[in-house]
Amino acid sequence: MSRSRLDSLGEFPFRRLAGLLADKVPSPAGPVLDLGIGEPQHAVPPILAENVARHAASWNRYPPPTGTPSFRRTVARWLARRNALSETVLDPDRHVLPVAGTKEALYLAAQLAVDRAGRSRPAVLMPTPFYAVYYGAASMAGAEPVLLPASAASGFLPDLDAIGPEVLARTAAFYLCSPANPQGAVADRAYLAKAIGLARRHGFALFLDECYSELWDKEPPPGGLDVAHHDTGSLDQVLVFQSLSKRSNAAGLRSGFVAGDPALVQAFAKLRAYAAATQPIPLMEAAEALWNDEAHVEENRRLYRQKFDVAEQRLSGRFGFFRPAAGFFLWLDVGDGVAATARLWTEAGLKVLPGAYLDGPAPISAPYVRLALVHDLGTIADALDRFVATLAPDDRPAGRS
Numbered sequence: 449m450s451r452s453r454l455d456s457l458g459e460f461p462f463r464r465l466a467g468l469l470a471d472k473v474p475s476p477a478g479p480v481l482d483l484g485i486g487e488p489q490h491a492v493p494p495i496l497a498e499n500v501a502r503h504a505a506s507w508n509r510y511p512p513p514t515g516t517p518s519f520r521r522t523v524a525r526w527l528a529r530r531n532a533l534s535e536t537v538l539d540p541d542r543h544v545l546p547v548a549g550t551k552e553a554l555y556l557a558a559q560l561a562v563d564r565a566g567r568s569r570p571a572v573l574m575p576t577p578f579y580a581v582y583y584g585a586a587s588m589a590g591a592e593p594v595l596l597p598a599s600a601a602s603g604f605l606p607d608l609d610a611i612g613p614e615v616l617a618r619t620a621a622f623y624l625c626s627p628a629n630p631q632g633a634v635a636d637r638a639y640l641a642k643a644i645g646l647a648r649r650h651g652f653a654l655f656l657d658e659c660y661s662e663l664w665d666k667e668p669p670p671g672g673l674d675v676a677h678h679d680t681g682s683l684d685q686v687l688v689f690q691s692l693s694k695r696s697n698a699a700g701l702r703s704g705f706v707a708g709d710p711a712l713v714q715a716f717a718k719l720r721a722y723a724a725a726t727q728p729i730p731l732m733e734a735a736e737a738l739w740n741d742e743a744h745v746e747e748n749r750r751l752y753r754q755k756f757d758v759a760e761q762r763l764s765g766r767f768g769f770f771r772p773a774a775g776f777f778l779w780l781d782v783g784d785g786v787a788a789t790a791r792l793w794t795e796a797g798l799k800v801l802p803g804a805y806l807d808g809p810a811p812i813s814a815p816y817v818r819l820a821l822v823h824d825l826g827t828i829a830d831a832l833d834r835f836v837a838t839l840a841p842d843d844r845p846a847g848r849s
Contacts, residue, residue, distance in 0.1 A: 453588050461580050461805040465789070468802075474792060475797040481831045483819040484801040485700040486629070486777065488697040490751055490822075493744040496698060499734040506729035513726050514717055515546035515705075517636075523705050524734045527688075531674035538673075542710040543683070545717050546732065548725045549702035550659055550691040551581055553716075554623070557687065558710070560586035560719050561621035561653040571615055573622040575631060576605045577806035577813045579657065582623040591620055595808045600768075604633035604779075608642050616650045625657040627669055630806060630818040631779045632660075640675040647685040653712060656688045659704075660775040662695040662745050663752055669774055673708060683708045687716070695745055695778070696738045703727055703735040724787020752776050754829045755821040762832040766840055780804070782839055785817045796834040 459467070463485060474480050491580075495734045514520070520540035527544075528535045538544065547553035562570045572586035575598035586593040594615055596606030605628065624643055627636035628681050635643070640656075647654040656672035667836070691704035707714060720726075756771055759778055763769040768781035782788040785802035792798040803816030819835075 453590070457584055457587055457664065460584075460810075461801060464805050465799070466776065467787065468790060469793050469799070472794050474799075475795050476836065478830070479799055480797045480799065481823065481827060481834075482799045483550075483821070483823075483831055484799045486694070486820045486822060487699055488694060488748075488776075488822050489824070490697045490748055492697050493738060494742065495737045495741060495744075496701065496734045497761050499737045500730045502589075503733040504729040506733075509729055511719050511726040511729050511732065515544075515727070516692060516729065516732055517541075519732045519736055520544045520548055522739050523707065526739045527671075527673060527707055530668075531671040531677070533677055537677055538707070539710070543713060544707045545631070545704055545713050545720070546705055546727055546735075547689075547704050547720070548727050549693065550657070550704040550706075551687045552688055552724055553704060553706055554579070554581050554655065554657060555585040555588075556589065556719055556723060557623075557653070557689075557706075557716070558582075558589040558621055558715055559723075561590040561655075562591050564715065565620035565652065567618050569618050569621055570620040571618050573606075573615070573652075575612065575623075575628065576811075577803060577816075578623070578808075579625060580628055580806070581810060586621075586649060591753065593808065595810075597812050598628065598631070598633070599812055604628055604631035605635055605639065608639070608646065611646070616646065616652075619650055619652040621653045621655055622647060622767055623655045623657060625775030626672075626730065626745050627658075627659075627660040627664070627772070629660060629775065630777045630803070630816075632775040632777060634664075634669040634773040637670045637675050637679060640670060640672060641679045644672075644676055644680050644686060648680075652685070653709075654686050656686065658688055659691045659694055661690070663749060663776055664774040665749075666773070676708070683710075685709055685712075686711050692735055692738050695748070697744075697748065698735075698738060701731060701735065703731060703738075751825070752786055752821065754825050758825065758829050759821065762829075762836060766836070776821050778817065778821065780797055780817055781815045782817050783815055785814055788817055788839060792835065792838055796838040798831055798834055798838075 576595035803813030
């Protein structure tokens with residue numbers, strides 16, 4: 449009996465992690481600290497709850513599948529500000545579609561692209577390591593996930609020149625995450641323009657996952673719509689995915705949007721009408737308030753910079769440490785990520801994620817672990833001290849116990 453597409457998928461990374469640690473007892477030396485999952489722990493902006501309460505009378509209304517006109521206008525204006533676009537470039541009714549968090553949108557996107565492409569042996573490109581939803585989405589859409597190594601040698605982004613013509617000829621979609629999860633690498637304007645050019649020449653959809661774009665260190669990363677409009681002259685073949693989960697510490701709100709090529713947005717709206725949840729109006733009102741406020745985002749960036757300062761002090765010169773350009777992850781070379789994960793759990797009470805769990809069947813990230821710097825500064829400092837004491841006990845700076 450042949451295996452189903454679902455059966456052919458491996459376990460989701462966090463289920464694999466749970467299995468790895470299931471029979472292991474965490475160290476009792478201190479509180480267990482979870483650095484494995486990228487769940488923001490900064491304070492939720494008060495305007496979220498305030499706006500949900502203010503619009504409580506709307507809980508009895510079915511939310512419109514394409515969102516409220518006000519939400520779409522708010523997103524279009526935010527995109528115009530963020531991408532230095534004239535407000536006339538983006539039509540809220542043609543270029544913007546709300547989604548119930550980008551996880552489901554990224555998953556459905558592969559179904560949309562593979563169906564529209566109509567290619568035999570369709571391929572869906574993605575970096576490796578990757579957000580597991582890309583791989584699952586491609587597989588369940590009946591496409592071949594084609595993994596493009598994003599290693600230190602290529603600046604932690606896929607080498608676009610290494611994609612063969614045979615693969616490009618059957619590509620239906622390309623998932624590209626910038627800033628990258630887990631490495632925090634940022635695609636510059638030239639890189640994005642090249643990716644857009646490939647999408648148009650070969651007729652595939654470019655899905656730009658920009659969910660970490662607002663958590664930058666020194667300067668804001670270029671946006672896909674900025675490059676598409678200013679550097680290539682149109683939004684054709686490009687969809688950008690954005691969320692409030694990381695930007696606004698609102699993962700539980702399940703609010704995001706897709707924006708870009710109006711033909712893709714229209715097709716996506718049709719698909720979602722059959723297959724996806726719509727966001728309740730009180731939550732959409734709260735999301736509007738968050739997109740209209742930048743003060744809490746600036747505070748987020750300040751807090752993450754402080755934690756990267758501490759990480760740089762503790763880890764500089766060890767474990768291949770580099771300070772990422774954006775995001776909130778550390779990507780550390782510990783030799784054997786799975787073994788180090790088990791050891792950190794049993795000896796230090798730290799939960800991290802093995803890099804190999806973010807790869808496909810042929811992992812290139814086995815030496816790495818991913819740490820999410822989502823907790824408060826004191827907790828992160830404690831965690832990093834435990835990390836070093838466990839994996840490099842004889843390599844601590846002088847004067848630090």
